[in-house]
Amino acid sequence: MAKRIDVSGLSAYYGNHKAIDDISMTVEPRSVTAFIGPSGCGKSTFLRTLNRMHEVTPGGHVEGKVMLDDENLYGSGVDPVAVRRTVGMVFQRPNPFPTMSIFDNVAAGLRLNGSYKKSELKDIVEKSLKGANLWNEVKDRLNKPGSGLSGGQQQRLCIARAIAVEPQVLLMDEPCSALDPISTLAIEDLIGELKERFTIVIVTHNMQQAARVSDRTAFFNLAAVGQPGKLIEIDETERIFSNPSVQATEDYISGRFG
Amino acid sequence: MTSPSLTDTPPPPAGNDVHSAVSGKAVRPGDRIFLGFSRGSGIALLVIMAAIAAFLTYRSVLAISGDKANFFTTLDWNPTGVEPKFGIAVLAFGTAVSSVIAMAIAVPVAVGIALFISHYAPRRLASPLGYVIDLLAAVPSIIYGLWGALFLVPHLTGLYSWFDDYLGWTGIFAYGDGAARSLFTVGILLAIMILPIVTSVSREVFLQVPKMHEEAALALGATRWEVIRMSVLPFGRSGVISASMLGLGRALGETMAVATVLSPSFLINTSLLDPGGGTFAQNIASKFSEADEFGQDALIASGLVLFVITLLVNGAARLIIARRKEYSGANA
Numbered sequence: 001m002a003k004r005i006d007v008s009g010l011s012a013y014y015g016n017h018k019a020i021d022d023i024s025m026t027v028e029p030r031s032v033t034a035f036i037g038p039s040g041c042g043k044s045t046f047l048r049t050l051n052r053m054h055e056v057t058p059g060g061h062v063e064g065k066v067m068l069d070d071e072n073l074y075g076s077g078v079d080p081v082a083v084r085r086t087v088g089m090v091f092q093r094p095n096p097f098p099t100m101s102i103f104d105n106v107a108a109g110l111r112l113n114g115s116y117k118k119s120e121l122k123d124i125v126e127k128s129l130k131g132a133n134l135w136n137e138v139k140d141r142l143n144k145p146g147s148g149l150s151g152g153q154q155q156r157l158c159i160a161r162a163i164a165v166e167p168q169v170l171l172m173d174e175p176c177s178a179l180d181p182i183s184t185l186a187i188e189d190l191i192g193e194l195k196e197r198f199t200i201v202i203v204t205h206n207m208q209q210a211a212r213v214s215d216r217t218a219f220f221n222l223a224a225v226g227q228p229g230k231l232i233e234i235d236e237t238e239r240i241f242s243n244p245s246v247q248a249t250e251d252y253i254s255g256r257f258g
Numbered sequence: 259m260t261s262p263s264l265t266d267t268p269p270p271p272a273g274n275d276v277h278s279a280v281s282g283k284a285v286r287p288g289d290r291i292f293l294g295f296s297r298g299s300g301i302a303l304l305v306i307m308a309a310i311a312a313f314l315t316y317r318s319v320l321a322i323s324g325d326k327a328n329f330f331t332t333l334d335w336n337p338t339g340v341e342p343k344f345g346i347a348v349l350a351f352g353t354a355v356s357s358v359i360a361m362a363i364a365v366p367v368a369v370g371i372a373l374f375i376s377h378y379a380p381r382r383l384a385s386p387l388g389y390v391i392d393l394l395a396a397v398p399s400i401i402y403g404l405w406g407a408l409f410l411v412p413h414l415t416g417l418y419s420w421f422d423d424y425l426g427w428t429g430i431f432a433y434g435d436g437a438a439r440s441l442f443t444v445g446i447l448l449a450i451m452i453l454p455i456v457t458s459v460s461r462e463v464f465l466q467v468p469k470m471h472e473e474a475a476l477a478l479g480a481t482r483w484e485v486i487r488m489s490v491l492p493f494g495r496s497g498v499i500s501a502s503m504l505g506l507g508r509a510l511g512e513t514m515a516v517a518t519v520l521s522p523s524f525l526i527n528t529s530l531l532d533p534g535g536g537t538f539a540q541n542i543a544s545k546f547s548e549a550d551e552f553g554q555d556a557l558i559a560s561g562l563v564l565f566v567i568t569l570l571v572n573g574a575a576r577l578i579i580a581r582r583k584e585y586s587g588a589n590a
């Protein structure tokens with residue numbers, strides 16, 4: 001179910017602009033890894049290289065290796081579409097398919113992957129919505145459009161949609177930044193449950209959130225505006241927040257930066 | 259409608275306003291002038307439209323009450339003499355058939371081209387292609403008409419004979435060996451004429467699909483075509499409908515090109531490939547200059563019917579769009 005990610009020497013570009021430089025790290029299976037760092041340091045860019053979404057941006061390209069267990073995602077002959085089916089993603093802004101019902105939103109990925117019987121589909125949709133802690137709120141209106149839900153519900157719908165296809169890895173880019181504290185807590189609890197089954201990587205600007213949900217934390221920084229972002233350090237979350245080995249990390253966490 | 263006035267005194271004339279800046283009832287002269295101007299032109303527009311409608315309706319009523327045959331079912335157009343007999347059946351049939359053929363050909367092709375430009379073509383190819391298509395929309399219709407009569411008509415006979423060989427038994431695709439100046443040819447020509455506008459509006463709509471909707475599909479492992487099916491087409495649906503309506507409006511009302519290509523007759527032909535038939539606009543254009551006053555009334559009445567048809571079609575399109583509003587991308 002869950003796989004290890006092993007990144008080595010990864011740089012990503014937008015055209016000629018190098019956004020992240022020479023990043024190497026390991027993400028353990030069945031754990032939550034948080035990415036923190038100042039705005040523009042390349043957290044989202046790096047996250048998107050992990051499911052080959054980066055190259056969707058015109059001019060976006062990558063150097064280096066991302067191993068998912070023993071397969072290089074950037075090896076020749078690897079289909080990015082297949083990669084994205086194994087590495088799921090949740091975005092900063094909830095983006096359910098506005099023209100689809102709640103049910104169809106959750107079933108969307110399954111329908112891409114193959115043909116399911118109606119009853120199978122129903123079971124998986126129910127299981128995924130329960131997994132995303134949304135089932136009780138929507139079970140009576142599965143045929144209503146997903147865009148009619150509140151922001152927090154929409155985000156959980158997006159999580160249900162992502163986990164319905166049972167990915168190996170789940171990437172989340174600031175999944176709570178558009179949500180109120182209660183929805184945020186609901187999603188943090190959910191992340192705690194999901195890590196039993198998936199490898200989770202989450203980008204967040206909220207230090208408490210990183211401290212609460214993650215097992216390991218990676219700190220990114222950039223030397224100056226226009227310079228590529230770099231991985232400063234990655235360690236156990238407890239260590240990063242109590243006794244980081246790099247001064248810049250401590251400065252950032254305690255609010256002394258710039 | 260009136261400007262807000264909180265006190266009992268009548269509002270002073272513009273320009274003489276000496277109240278303090280915070281009294282809240284100052285009306286600036288610029289606002290006054292603009293308000294007067296926009297209100298005036300709005301009213302003028304309504305008056306002009308009402309006048310046109312009254313004129314058309316009046317002359318149409320004269321025509322229809324003078325018609326000695328059923329105005330809606332008669333297969334003839336003979337408004338002169340003591341026993342004027344004319345009806346719009348042939349025109350309604352011809353207009354409907356040629357427009358349906360035009361839409362059936364143009365809309366899928368236009369959506370395909372628009373998708374190609376917006377989502378498949380490399381950018382270096384996409385913008386010149388879009389530019390050429392916008393240019394095509396500006397070609398005057400008489401040019402299309404001439405091209406249709408001189409190029410399309412002679413070159414379609416081969417295709418029509420082939421249709422006749424394989425589908426002639428349906429009756430609809432039977433073909434003798436006259437010139438291909440038929441409703442089907444008109445339909446093809448109209449399709450070519452409305453293709454640019456439908457393509458160009460659809461392309462705009464497809465380009466406006468929010469990135470996040472497309473990325474939602476991509477992140478689930480959708481191929482390019484699946485992204486189009488899951489995100490682009492649903493988002494663009496109402497835009498494509500509007501684009502098609504624009505095209506249909508042009509097809510319904512097209513005059514010169516149809517008049518140049520069609521060889522008109524007042525018969526309803528079971529075969530769409532054989533010459534004959536007519537459309538509202540073509541019939542008006544070819545008969546108006548030689549018609550006497552009552553003949554003009556008759557043509558005006560047929561024009562009014564075309565106008566009503568166009569209104570109904572537009573209303574139907576709006577209904578379709580509104581019914582799916584809940585599911586549109588607008589509230590995402």
Ligand SMILES: Nc1ncnc2c1ncn2[C@@H]1O[C@H](COP(=O)(O)OP(=O)(O)OP(=O)(O)O)[C@@H](O)[C@H]1O
Nearest residue numbers: 014017019038039040041042043044045046057226
């Ligand atoms: N689509 C793009 N085209 C060109 N440059 C981009 C694009 N997206 C991001 N960049 C650049 O790449 C760098 C990293 O951006 P990225 O979005 O990864 O930062 P981030 O760490 O996620 O920031 P934030 O915390 O604000 O989300 C920035 O310098 C940014 O300007």
Ligand SMILES: [Mg+2]
Nearest residue numbers: 043044045173
């Ligand atoms: Mg970001």
